[in-house]
Structures are given as structure tokens and as C-alpha cells.
Amino acid sequence: MIELKNVYKRFGEHVVLDGVDFVVQPGETVALLGPSGVGKSVLLKHINGLIHPDAGEVFVEGMDVRLLKRRELSRLRSQVGYVFQYGALFDSENVFENIRLGITDDEAAKDRAFCERRVVECLGLVNLPPDTAEKYPAELSGGMRKRVGIARAIAGQPMYLLYDEPTSGLDPVNASIIDSLVEKLRDELGVTSVVVTHDVRSAFQIANRIALLHEGKIRAEGNPEQLLAVEDEAVQRFLGRDLDITLAQLKRYRTHGSSL
């Protein structure tokens, strides 16, 4: 379980997180929605200790992330895959080495044959052909880079996956592929996921639960139906901006599984 309790974070004079409480239950896929620059990625980076809060507590698997020593934090991070907004692939290494670095079991990572099998397996999970392993990040398209980023994040078989804007900057076709991939990984690997996005459609498609971050706080939270029913003007304005759907359409989607 992931639990953030009353988390505060400021950069200089700018308060980014102003007492955030946020819980993710095992097996859930939670979408963290909010406009750009509201602090969604900052919140996500608190979960694996890339950023520490100025005040408040962050628990993952019952461990307070702030208090972990380097080795303990490394162990925890090996259980929390992180998919970066722009892939953050190591550009001096090819795809094989990038994914190999994601194999967090040091003994397994030394076994070349195991690594080759695992890299092909991970590429398959993100719908990429095995020969992608030989390519360098500069030779890949934006969508492929994101998928390699996901492959790297799952290579160590993590319990949690944190996605930072997985569909931003992609065309609708590639965005839809990534959305399907998030659902597929949830179903096939059973990982607990937190997806940071400002794409309302994407959030409604992939998440069991959605939280809306607004002015440093979680303004609204619930499943898609509950979120649509929230009467808060700021919430409605944000949802209405990108999402021209009604509850009836949402129910039709849930029933027939068609695209929004």
C-alpha cells in the first residue's frame, strides 16, 4: 500500500503540495489528474524518495520513505518501477542495456542469457519486436521510447508502477496504445499503479479510482462515476475542459467496453 499523510512541499516561495493525503490500495490503478504544473509529478517522486517532503509522511509497504537508509531505499526502489514523462532512457546505451539496468536483482543481471531472455520478454509485453534491443534511444520514435521506458520499469518485476504522464506528447493512436498497455500490465502482472496525467479521457479509461490535485491539495477523489458526480466547480471545469462525456456515455463504455 502507498500512503501519503499531510505532505507539504515548497520550492522557494512556491507551495506545491499543501497538506496532501493520498492512499493507493494494493492492486488498484489510481489516476492522479490535474492541470500542468500543479505538482502531480512532484507528488509521484515522493513515493519512491526522489523528492522528500518538507513535512508529512510517505509510506510504501509500511516503510517511511523519508527515514530509509540508502540501501533500504535502493531495495524499495527496486520494487517500484517508475516510467518517466520523456522516457529518460540512457542515451549512451542501447535499448538492451537500458532494460538490463532495470533488472534490479544483481545476480540475475550478471547472467547474460537471462538478461537476453528478459529483455525480449519485456519488449514483447510492450508490443515491441526483439530487434529493438539493438537500437539506441535516438533511433526510436517518441511512442517507442515511452514503451521502452515502461519495459525498463517492469524488467525488475516491481510490485508498483508509477507512470509520469505516459501519454503526453503522443498522437491519439500512440496514446491509445500506451493506455491499453497500462491496462494490460495491470491485468497480466497484477501491479499496483499510479498514473499521473492531465489527459482526462485516458484517466477515465485506465483507472479504478481518480484523484484530482488542485492548488496543492487533493480536491476530489473517487471512481469515474463518483468524480463526474462531484459538484465542485473547479472539478467540473477541469473535467469538462477535456472530457465531453456524460455519465450515460461512461456507463455505456463500462458496459460495452468501447472507446470513449
Added chain:
Amino acid sequence: MPEPETRESWRLTGTYRSPVVTIDVRQIVGRASLMAASHIGRVALLLIEILRGLVEWRIWVPRAFEQAQNVGYGSLFVVMLTAAFAGAVTSLQAGYQFTGSIPIYYAAGVIVESIILELGPVLTALLLAGRIGARYAAELGSMRVTEQIDALESLGRNAVSFLIIPRVVAGTVMLPVLVVVADIVGITAGYLASKSSLGMTHADFVHGANFFFRPLDAWYSMIKSVAFGLAVTVVPCYLGLSTKQGAEGVGRSTTSAVVSASVLILFLDAVLTQLLLQ
């Protein structure tokens, strides 16, 4: 309400008063001191992290070899070229100064001592500050702004062991090696120049070199080289890791790395000379 004064109104009325700008020297000095203390503190923390990371030798040793090849082999030509010119010019200048009653073999002593004590280590270090200092700051700065360093950390890897220690070890080990090469090339060039231009014999050169040389000189040169090696690697690595604000930030870090490392080399040169040769 009176119209605000602008340069346009001044043109029309001829009554423009410049705004009063006050410079609070104490505030400027205070801010600069705080910033300097903050940088020194963070460099000290990085050094502690480097020392702690040395135990993870399986990670950094193979990468240090790659970096050492880059630093050593990659810098060899430019170091030799610079040393050759420095040696030849020192020889010609010594010949110009040591005329009249001063024995010619004194010039050989000046050439050899200048190369070993000062020109070899300082010129090589300044070259490496430009060559690998800029490279390290730019590489690490780019990795920082594209979140590659965060990605490494998020995979449970220690970025200091993966990225910093190999670079620092490679620079600190290879700089003394390059200084030895620079000394040999510089002295050889000085010897050839003194033979051809000053009419110095081989025996004069060897006598002059031996007359002034002490074993401490070689140790002093090596101690300086190691200190300079740390300066040209740790400072750029620190500035690269601290990069913010995209491409502009990478450019700023790269420039700062070269300038800071060069200034630090000159400062260490003065301090070590005072400590070791007085």
C-alpha cells in the same frame, strides 16, 4: 495623479530624473558568502558520497577504465603538443635572459625545473579543465535535465557509484600520467630548442638539469597533479549534477565548470607551492 517619468517624457519636457539605485554592499557580500558556503558544503557532501561509494567497486571499476581511456588517450595529443611548445618557448626565453656572464647550463636547469614544477602540471590541468571538465559537466547536466539521473536512482542504483566515481578516479589517476608525458615531451622539446638555438651541448644540458634537480621536485609535481586531477573532475561533476533549467542550464554549468576548475587549479597551485616548497 502625476504622469510617471519616462525617457519619452524626458525627450518632450527635458526633465527626466534617473531612478535612484542603491547598492547595499553588505547584502551583496552576505549573499555571495552564503552562496559560496552552500557550494562548499554541497561539494563536501559529494566528496563524502564518493568515499562511501568506493566500496561498490564492482560498479565503478569497469566504468573507470572506459573513462580513463577517454581522459588519457583522448587528451594525449593535445597535452604533448602543448608541452612541446611550452618546452621550446621556455628554452628560447631562458637563452634570451641568460646571456653574458651566466653559464649556459643554468638555462637547462631553468627549462627542466620550469617544466617539472610548474608548466607540466599546470598547463596539463588547465587543458583537462577545458577538455574533460566541460565534457563531464555537459554530460551530467544533460542527464540531469532529461531525468536520466533520476531514472538511475529510481532503478535502485547509486548515481554516485555509476557516474561520478568512475569519472573522478579516471581523472585523478590519468592526470599524473599525462603530466609525466608532458614533462618528458616538454624537456625534450626544450633540449632540442636549446641545442639548435642556444648552441648548448648535450653535456651542458645534462649537467644543468642534474645540478638543479632534486627528487622532491618530482614528488611535488605528482602531488600537484593528483590535487589538480581532483579539481578538474569533482567540480565539473558537482556542477553537472546541480544543473537546472534545460539546455540553457547545461550551457551555464559547462561554462562554470571550466572557469571554476581553472581558478581552483591556480589557487591550489599557489597553496601547494607555499606548503611544499617553502
